Structure formats: C-alpha cells, structure tokens
Amino acid sequence: MAVPGDRRGGDRPGVCDMKAGIVQMLAALGLLADTSRVGLLLTCDEESGSGTSRSLIEEQARRSGAVLVGEPSTPEGHLKVARKGGSVYRLTAHGRAAHAGVEPHRGVNATVEAAHQVLALAALGGASGAGAPAGTTVTPTLLAAGTTTNTVPESASLAVDVRAWTRAELDRVDAAIRALAPRTPGATLSVDGGVNRYPMSPDVALPLLELAQAAAKDLGLTPPDGVPAPGASDANFTAALGVPTLDGLGGVGGGAHARGEYVDVGLMPDRTALLAALIERLLAEPVPGPGR
Template sequence: MSDASLPGLAEAARRDLPQILDDLRRLVEKETPSSDKRLLDAGLEDIEAWAVERLGAPAERVRRDGGVHGDVLEMLYPGDGGGEVLLLCHYDTVWPEGTLEEWPVGIDGDRFSGPGCFDMKAGIVQGVWAVKSLRDAGLPLPSIRFLFNGDEEIGSPASNPHIEHAGRAADVTLVLEPSREGMVKTGRKGMGLFDVTATGIESHAGLDPQAGASAVHALAELVPRMAALAAPERGTTVNVGVFSGGTARNVVAGKASCQVDVRIQDPEEPARVDAGLAALAPSDGRVKVEVSGGWNRPPMNPGPATDRAFGLAREVAAGLGEDLGQISVGGASDGNLVAALGRPVLDGLGAAGAGPHSRDEHVSIGRTPHQVALLAGLLTRLSEG
C-alpha cells in the first residue's frame, strides 16, 4: 500500500462521519448489559443485521450459545490479500437496563456520549467502517473474522474458548477496545478474582461474647495480610473492594466475606499469590476461612511478533501525520487470552475518548475518522503479509 492512500482513507472517513455517528447511535440505543440475556440477544441480532447492511452477508457465520451469558457471533469476510486478521469486539456493557432513560445519547461539541459508547460500541462501528472503506477504495484486505461476544465485562466465561480458538487461527488479533489517549495498548495486566469467606460462631455480644467467634473480626485481621501480597516492584496489586458480614450490632458475627481483585504483570506471580491466599488463617482457630474464585485472565506482555505488528501500525499512523504511541495498562481484556497463546495482539484500536465505566464516558467525534483510517491502513498493510 502506498502512503498516498492513507490521506484518502482519512478523508473518506471524514466524509462518512455523519453515517458513522448514526450507526453508533443505533448500537448505543440498544442496551446490552452483561447480566441481561434478553437484551443481549436483541442487541446482537441488531449488530448482525447492521453489519450485513454495511458489508453484505459473510462467507461464514456462526452463532454460539452463551448459556445465561451473551452469545458469541463470528462473521468471516474473505479478503483479496493474504492472511487472516481477527477483530475482537464485545457488545456487552456495564450499564443496567433503563440507563438510557436518564442518560440518553447526546452530542455536545466534540463529545458523543451514551452508555457503552466508548467501551466499546464505537470500536465495533469503527471496525466495520474500516473494512467498508477499504472495499470502497479498492485497497487489498486480509480475510477478516469479526468475533462479537457479550460477556467481556464479566470475564468472558462463555466466550473464552471461542476467543482462544479464533486467536490461534489468526495471523494477528486486533482488539477494538478504546484507545488510551490515542495510544495502542500492547501490554495489559492479568487478573485474579477471589472471594474470601470466614465462618465463625454466633453469640450474644453482651450476655455471652466469649462463646462466640467473630467472623468479621477474623476477616478484618486477614485483610492487611491480603494487601501485603501486593508487590508493586513486580507489577502486582491487591485490592479488597467489598467487605460484608454479620447480622446485627449485638450479635457476634457468624459469617463475613470479602471480594479481592489481584492484578499481575509477571506470569510467575499467580503461584506466589495463590500460596499466600491459601495460608490465610486467623488467630482465633474457631473461625474457618475459605478462598474461592481464581485467575480470570493471564497478563498480556508483548513479544517480537506484537512488536512487529505495532511497527506496522506506527508506520500507518506516520502516513496519517501522527506519531503513534504504545502503553501498558492495568485493565484486562479479551486480548489477554490470545496473547497468552503466544500470538501477536494489538489492543486499544477502537475509539478515542475517555470515561469508561463512568457517566463521563464519551467518544471524541473529531478523532473518529483518524481512528477508522488508522485501522483500515493497518488492515491493508497486514494483507501484504
């Protein structure tokens, strides 16, 4: 691909911006909370219908049952260049049904706002428009496999094996999660989600306190030990985010539990953290402690193949007049699952904007054509092998 083609892709995306924004509005106005199977099904059906409107019927189409979670849809569009690229897109959001009633889609200057617009429905829209723009320009494309999953925000329990299978088959995986201030995410931390439950002995706090064994006191004693498992020098953090227990002020608590979030960059860290959690024991031996949960996603650390893919992306960005940066972030995504297989992954190729998982969530309208052109240019470069 000649660098001269890149400004043309950006200009086409600027020309098509009103349609791109209309498409984003369409997707955002279909609420798809991770916990609502009915809404997820309706949202996925609309995404498929819209994608076919823009790109035509795929050569292959498979929809896999997600059980109580969102289904997984794969759509394959053969290319006229070489190789296959996997575009990972989750359509679930963290926002519950009814959020649109109090927070409707809005445009204010450069900001397009609405629940799930930035994370990550804009990425879905940009992915489809990148493919469309290459077709319209007559530029070569690799085979494109879209994978839409509806459970990313809760750890991808149903889609995990399908993501790994598709990632193994692809030459490169591009994750259309939001960018970080325009930068590509080449590293992400792995994540462990644990529940720690203490079971003690209830008694009257005034009449017979010594007969009881407080689960709340015991678990509170263990929280500093959990926090001490953090190792910032290795990139490991530990957060006790929820703590609950007891039944009444005057009852020695019989039950208490906490939810623990662990993030790691070093793939050797899970063994150390697991051992530390398994060794948790309160000073009152009458209280029993149980640890459940486990490691949800491995860390995503770039290797030589990812470095080469980023080099291509940076060349494309330079042709668009910008210096593309890369960053490693603490959040995990479905890209972690593919990277753990040793496959090249570039993440954060979706929307520019800010505020994921907050009421400040928004997409930068002015940056959207650049993001579409960047992805399109990278896809056509990847078709060259």
C-alpha cells in the same frame, strides 16, 4: 461542546469503553474491498472475566493470523502493547453466630476475621509485599457479612482483585492467598477463584505496532506510540496463545467506568481509517507470531 463526562451529547460522549470501538470496527470493515478473510467477534462478558466466551475467543484466535482488539486507546491515543494479568478471588471467613448483646463471647465473629484478612491481603501487593515489584496490586473490593444487627456474624465474604505484570507475580500472590491463616480463635477460611488471565507480553504486539505506525504515516496521521496498560482485556487470552495481538485500536478517550468517561468523536474517523489500513496490510502480508 460537551465537557468530559457529559452524557447528553456533544463530541465527547461517555461511550469510550467500548461502544465507540464497536462502531469503529464496523465502519472499518465497511471500508474494505473484501472481508472474506476477516472475522469480527463481539462478546459481552469481558468485564466479569470472560467466563463463557473465553473458549470461543481462543478457538477463533488459533485460526487467525493476527488479532486486533477494539478496546479504547489511552487518552493520548497510544495503542496498548502489554497488559497486566489478573486474578479474582472470593475469601470467606466462617465463624459462629451468637447473640451480640447477651452472649457475644459464645460467637466467633466472622466480620472481625475478615478485617484481619483485608489488612493481610493489602500487604501482598505493591511495595509492601515481600519481593513484589512496583505495579502489583492486591485490592479487597466487595465485602458482605452478617444477618442482623444483634447477631455475631457467622460468615463474611470478601472479593479480591489482583493485577500484576508477570506470571511469577500472579503465581506468588495466588500461593500467598491460599496460605492465609485465620487470626480469630475458632474461625476458618475458604478461598475460591484464582488466576483469570496471564499478562500480555509486548513481543506479540510490537510487529503489529510497527505495521500500524507505517499505515498511519501513509494516511498522513501521527503514528501512534505503544504503551503498557495496567488493565486486562481479552487480548491477554489471544496473546498467551502466541497469536500476534495489538490492543487499544478503539476510541480515543478516558475515564473508563467512571461518571466522567468520554470518547473524542472527532478522532473516530482517523482511527477507523487506521484500523482499515492495518487490516489491509495484514491481508497482504501476514505477520508471523513468536515461535510460529
């Protein structure tokens, strides 16, 4: 047996997010007697914000009675009934170049300004943000500045990842980021980006979870629980349209995006059977969505 994160093989390879889910979806379709009313959509840009695929996802969701998402379950095998929404920003500090050794006082150091903004951004999330509920995260990520080691940087760019459980929180952080003011005399700021996807609410998922639990019982499997997930997925888009959406129907594993990522291959047949049984139930008796 390979240990978690061992990509050499065994029954826990690092293909949880989300090659295992694709395999299970294809295998589940092979178990159905009739797939004429079932669609399968695979996209390749979800990790970068679904910039090119979002319109296609929403188009197909609007013509669907339900959406089942093959993202990984939790390591405990729970399905995902709610998700945080997310925003992505690029904050650029604009300064003025000068010789760092001869006359640094003639420059406006964009790196120093970026440092001020990193601290200001970090204060917007979690318990340190004014009025921010637990779980709101504002995370500075990619940072780039300067041209040469002896030049005062005239530009610095900073990527920012924001996650929150409510629309109001995403909107609050959005307004705060756009209101950031420069701290370094002579520096200016510009902001690109914004809210990428709003949160997935449990009300679109719970009726499907009940169906999945009933299907599991019929198969002699332990009914999966439904839990909120801090990460976002394309389920956020379909849920926002009011289409019944259940996420986490892919592989059971963990460590996504890390060197220790793994999936439990031994559970893939059961999860494939569960997905097929859930589809069969939906074909027989569609679930109405909220307000539909």
